[in-house]
Amino acid sequence: MALSASDVPTMYTVLVNSLSADEAARRPAEAALAQCETRPGFCSCLLEIISARGLACREDVRLLATVYFKNSINRYWRHRRDSYGISNEEKDHLRKNLLLNMREENSQIALQLAVLISKIARLDYPKEWPELLSVLAQQLQSADVLASHRVFMVLFRTLKELSTKRLAVDQKNYAEITGHLFEYTWNLWKSDVQTILQNLSMLSQRNDIDSVFEQSNDLALICDRWLLCLMIVRLLIFSGYASDSRTAQEVWQVREVCPTVLTAIKSLLPYYDTFKDKHAKLCDFAKRACTKLMKVLVTLQGRHPYSFVHETVLSATVDFCLNMITNPEQTGTTFEEFLIQSMVLVKSVLECKEYRPSPMGRVINENEPLSLEQRKKNFAAVASDMLKVILSGDRVVLLCNILVRRYFIFTAKDLEEWSENPESFHHEQNLVQWTEKKRPCAEALFIVIFEKYRELLAPVVVSVLREAMAISPPQETEVTAGMLLKDASYTAAGHVYYELSNYLSFNEWFHGSLSIEISNHHPNMRIIRRKIALLLGHWISEIKGDTRKLVYRALVGLLQDNDIAVRLAACSSLCYLFQESCFSELDLFECLPTCWTMSFKLIEDVQEFDSKVQVLNFISVLLEHAGDKVIPFACQLSQFFQMIWNESAGESLLQIQLLTALRTFVSSLGFQSPLSYHMLIPILQSGINIDSPDALNLLEDSVLLWEATLSNAPSIVPQLLDLFPYLVGIMNRSFDHLEVTMKIIEDYIIFGGSEFLKSHGASLANIIDTIVGNVNDKGLLTALPIVDLLIQIFPLEAPPLISSALQKLTFISLSQDDGQNPSRTTVRASSGAILARLLVMNTNFSAQLLSEPALLASIQQAGISVNNNLLFSLVDMWIDKVDDANAIQQKEYAMALSVILTLQVPQVIDKLDDILRKP
Structure with missing residues (x-):
């Protein structure tokens, strides 16, 4: 049932209760909101609450309403099969009313509104919301500073969202937006910077800065709007044009903007020191503004390196940055963030591959237009000459x-x-991160x-x-x-x-x-x-x-x-x-005892995650190179690993590192690995249990450890045998670990023998049946050797267990080849070889399998011609696919055909010439 305007008071009450400290009131309110968010009209009710400014509506409730609104956009704005979606009529209503409510005095709510408008714009602009940017452009010209500030906040968030769309049509739209918005935004930025500098100059001469600044609320808004303008200008130049490193076409805005930005930096820098001891907010603004301005220069140089090649841009900027780095006291400015950005810019210029001169030199040809590569060479030559002047040897x-x-x-x-x-x-x-700290x-x-x-x-x-x-x-x-x-x-x-x-x-x-x-x-x-x-x-x-x-x-x-x-x-x-x-391994072996002891002590002494990972990595390196020399320390290492596992509960990243070290440890121990089982198997059991809280993070490394444990085990002990049922849950969950799980099954079949088949035959059959018919050809080729191995080792016991999978393999063997998919041919050949082996090693079961009426019916329903006899169809398949089989499979085909020939069936005797002609 849809929500309407009459439900707004009830919705407001529910939001109030969801903010209550009383759990008895909060829990039902949160549940009610969860139910309401799927109902039509929910977002409209929220927008009514957001729009209700005044004493009657609490600010925290309005803020919560914007958060719920924003989350609803993520979940329901797009129509999906698994969500209800918001109707087109309600969407239209919301879009229109959002643009009428941008002048929001509460800065937190204003930010949330800007974010949610930008999220809608990413999905709906320009098709469903073509008027968005024209409405924003009109409201940008408002004389009301607060209204203008909020519109710029919305515009910045919207442009940022739209810049992430990478399709050619979206990039073309962005280029058009840049053409419409750049000039006005840039002119406003230049106007605001003059206003800001005049006010800062005036305030620097006053003794009552605090009172004057507090009374002038517009100045703070203008400063913030100016920074938003700066970020919009950067976005428009960055995303509105393809990088000139690919096109070698100059972006004129770079030469327009960068010198002005550099001038603004030089004008604002002194105010950092001026207000450092006088006014914290103004000092912070000067610091923030200069850092952001320098980041703009860094960004534009990286995006449009060729457009940066100009005396007033490249030379002036690098020269200024070098002076700041080598003599910051000259300007009295020493704050770290600005120095870092100055270093980043110089580093970026020095590393810029576009500025490396060509050995061919500059291309001069007045009669014909220059090619792309020739233009690039010319830009590189000019840049190289500039840098030689700026970066003299001294x-x-x-x-x-x-x-x-x-x-x-x-x-x-x-x-x-x-x-x-x-x-x-x-x-x-x-x-x-090297860009975060000065050193x-x-x-x-x-x-x-x-x-x-x-x-x-x-x-x-x-x-x-x-x-x-x-x-x-x-x-x-x-x-x-x-x-x-x-x-x-x-x-x-x-x-x-x-x-x-x-x-x-x-x-x-x-x-x-x-x-x-x-x-x-x-x-x-x-x-x-x-x-x-x-x-x-x-x-x-x-x-x-x-x-x-x-x-x-x-x-x-x-x-x-x-x-x-x-x-x-x-x-x-x-x-x-x-x-x-x-x-030298000898040198390693000499210091090994001390290394173990000191590593154990170090990991006990450290507290931070990075330290523990570093020590575990060192231990893994030691284990990798120590080989069987680790055996005398097996007991110590087992105790150490157990302690770290227990202490790292809930720290998945650390436990992943530990599982990696354990895998190396087990491989180093080799057939002595049972020395570690008292520690290893409980850890392994925890990691392969898909119901454990950390299963998502630990499963991959735990399965690899499981395989390493089995491949290094001298025999399958009962504790290892008891782990096998966990494999059923892993395979039912996904086939992400198919390759390694097949190795695990192979180890169990070979080393576990009849005891394994007796204990876990049903589980094994479940896994094989889940795989066959549900994975792609690559996955099937990974799994088929296991089916073949089962028949080899347990020719009488295994086939009845995996009867369902064998029926699927029969269907696959007799299906048609896909000429566009060579792997399908390989799968058919491998499936046929398994059925050939089955015929040789368990003829009675093979006859029973091929005489199943249900199997024959399903094959015929699929349109596969079998002439009412699956055995004869298999004979045709073996003869036909023998050239696609490998050497072992060809032998299996040959043995199966030999067995059938002994039956002296006329239909097979008729094919004797075809059989003998095959290699």
Whole structure:
């Protein structure tokens, strides 16, 4: 029954009750809403509540109504078979009234309205809602700042949604939208930036900033609208045109927008410092605005690199960013987010493949239009010339020095964070996304600039390294500027080891400095010990001869360090060393006992997920290379794995890593794997139980572990035999793990023997019957060898169990080939070979199977001509398909035909010439 306007008060009451802290009121209200959301008119009632502004309607209830409305769009706006859907009449009503209610004072509700309008637009624009953008464009020109702001909020969300549609017609529509909206939006943005700068200049000279700013509510809205305009401009240029890296066609808006954006950055930057101690909101705005403006430049350079090639764009922007990186104090601006974006832009330009000059040089041809490739070469040549001017040798050396000497250096705050939580500090330095923190970003830029100017910069890095080692000797224990510079220089040397090996002897470096610093256990030396641990992992390919054994021992020693960050760094580098192609197994075996002990202790000491995964990965590497040398430690490792499994309950990602390690452990133990069964089988049982809460996440790795356990088992013990019924549930759920489950069944058949068939024959028959006829040809070819194996090993016992599957194989064998599908021919040949084997090994059952009236009837109903005798039809099939069969299948065909010939049936004797002519 449809809801109407008379139901709005009741709906309002239900929404109020659903927000109640009293569970007795909240639960029935939530249930009522769940029932109502499928009824026609539900969204219309919600829109009435959202539109009811004033004291009589609570804001939190209106907000909840927008959330329910938004969720209903996701579920019911499109008509699906499994949902009721919203009628076209109600949709039309909702679309019209939503556009009348955009001027919403509550910012949270306004945001939700913008999101839900954008979701509808993605589905309905332009076919069902052609007037949407024209209505928005009209309302953009409103003198009411709040109304204009809300329209821009809706427009931004809508354009963002539409930009994700990738069909050619949708991209064409977006290009048309860009043509209609860009000019007005861009002009408003330019106008607003002047208004903002004038107001900021005025406020910077006032002592009563707080009172003036609070009274001027329009300024805050204009600032926010200006940022929305900026994001809309970015979207229009980014998605309104194909990337010029493909078309080599200039996007004129890039040259129009980027210089103005750069000017705006330069104008706004000083206000960050101006308001830093005076007004938090204005300071935050200046910070946010400058960062977003720089992100726009980064985005447009990446999307339209050729349009960026202009003196007022590429040269000016890179020059500005380089100045910011090398001398931020000049502008008084040092906030991290802006410096990161400046580094990102320089890195993006240096990496840009479109700016790499062609060896052929620039193409000059005034008489004929240039081809696409010629235009690209010209752009690349111009860009290369610009970058040579901007990035002179001296400037590149300066940038390299600044990155190492300033941005690689640990600050007092860094060291304080390290002391408070070494584990978190380690992961933040090594696992954080490089664009999120200043130091990783500087390291990423350093790697790129070194790669481009390696011959120029290699001596510079070596010089910094030697300078640092000279002013901070190995025995120094005070945290001095020299020690911090040495840490920074080691960081640089680790990143560019591949080039420094031509300038620096690792053996001399290790024996003369690194080994001494590693053995210095003073707490302050953790800075250097951790960096050396990471450094050794980088320089792995340069560690030669006897030094390699010393490096192993040094890193194993660092696993015993008092600082967790140092131990985790050592753990990481040992993984690299043991995975390296020329590692020494003898050296590994020597340090194996210590590695196990220290790994067990480390995983007990760490708390964070990333740390536990790292240690488990290290243990997996050790297990992989230790082979049967792991057997003496089987008991310790079993206890360790059991403890980690118990402690990681509910942490699926960690348990997946553990299951992977267990698979390696079982493979290393080989036929000694029963030593671990007391730990292994309960874990395995938990992982393959499809009713367990984590089954979705753990099943794949658990099934792989199951197969590894069986393939390494010396025999099938009762505990392993009892696991088989879980396979029925897995196969009934899906065929995602078909290949590995067939290997599991094969292991059970071969090693379990008659005891397995007696205990689980019915379950096995269920699985085979589920597969045959329900999987595609590839899946069937995976499963058929199991049917063949069953008949080979249990020729008398197995066929009656799998009678249904054998009937399906008979049907498949006698069906017609699909000339467009070679795999169907292979399936027919394989199915026929199984029936041939059955005839040879259990002639009586074969005769019984082929005389089933139901089978004959179903084959005839499918239109397959069998002349009322399935055996003769099979003979024809064997003769016909013998060329498509493999060598073993051909032998099976031949034996089956030999058996039939002994029966001296006239119809078969007549085919003797055909049989003898076949190979």
